[in-house]
Amino acid sequence: MFVLKIIKKIFAILGSTDSPRQVAWGFVLGMILGLTPFWNVHNLLIVLLILLFHVNLGSAIFGWFIFSAFAYLLDPLFHSLGYYLLVQVDSLQSIWTFIYNNSVLAWFRFNNTVVLGSLLTGLILLAPTWFLMRWFVQYYRKYLQAKVQKLKIVQVLKSSKIYTAYQKVKILGA
Numbered sequence: 001m002f003v004l005k006i007i008k009k010i011f012a013i014l015g016s017t018d019s020p021r022q023v024a025w026g027f028v029l030g031m032i033l034g035l036t037p038f039w040n041v042h043n044l045l046i047v048l049l050i051l052l053f054h055v056n057l058g059s060a061i062f063g064w065f066i067f068s069a070f071a072y073l074l075d076p077l078f079h080s081l082g083y084y085l086l087v088q089v090d091s092l093q094s095i096w097t098f099i100y101n102n103s104v105l106a107w108f109r110f111n112n113t114v115v116l117g118s119l120l121t122g123l124i125l126l127a128p129t130w131f132l133m134r135w136f137v138q139y140y141r142k143y144l145q146a147k148v149q150k151l152k153i154v155q156v157l158k159s160s161k162i163y164t165a166y167q168k169v170k171i172l173g174a
Contacts (some may be wrong), residue, residue: 011154015145020137026056027133030063030086032122035071037115041107059133075099075114078121081114085120 013023029050033043050060071078086096099105109115148154 009058010062011148013056014137014140015064016056016058018054018056020134020141020153022054022115023056023059023137024130024134025053026050026059027063028126028130029055030060030065031067031125032119033060033064034067034069035074035122035125036118037112038068040109040115070116074118074121078117079113080117081120082115082117085116086111086113 011166016023026169029046032044036043050057085092099108100111110119
């Protein structure tokens, strides 16, 4: 039943009234939250961006959930990238020293190899993931949404008493 709820929420996100751009921005901001260790100042800033700007909150939570599941597997890669940037690139040493010695910038923990590597990976993946997600939402809404609505499982979910009650409450709330 839990899996059906998740699938239903994914289809709700894809078919929401939010624009494909809003869904894509929510997803990529959630991706950065999921890839990086959670208790960091830059993640607080990303949560603020999610709340301040009109992005799809459901897609942000979904992106965070999906990418946090894979982040632990990618931690050795993030560590290697962060270590390379922190230790082996001599031209960046003065920048890292400045950040570490600055009382405010030190809170961002860029001296942690996993934090630096995962944040950089998230920033590198931001643009391609945004374009791919925006394209997928447009494609789904144009070509797949009507077909998905006709599936037997979707019909069963829609005909359940809980869904009917939810729709009535949703209409009253609007």
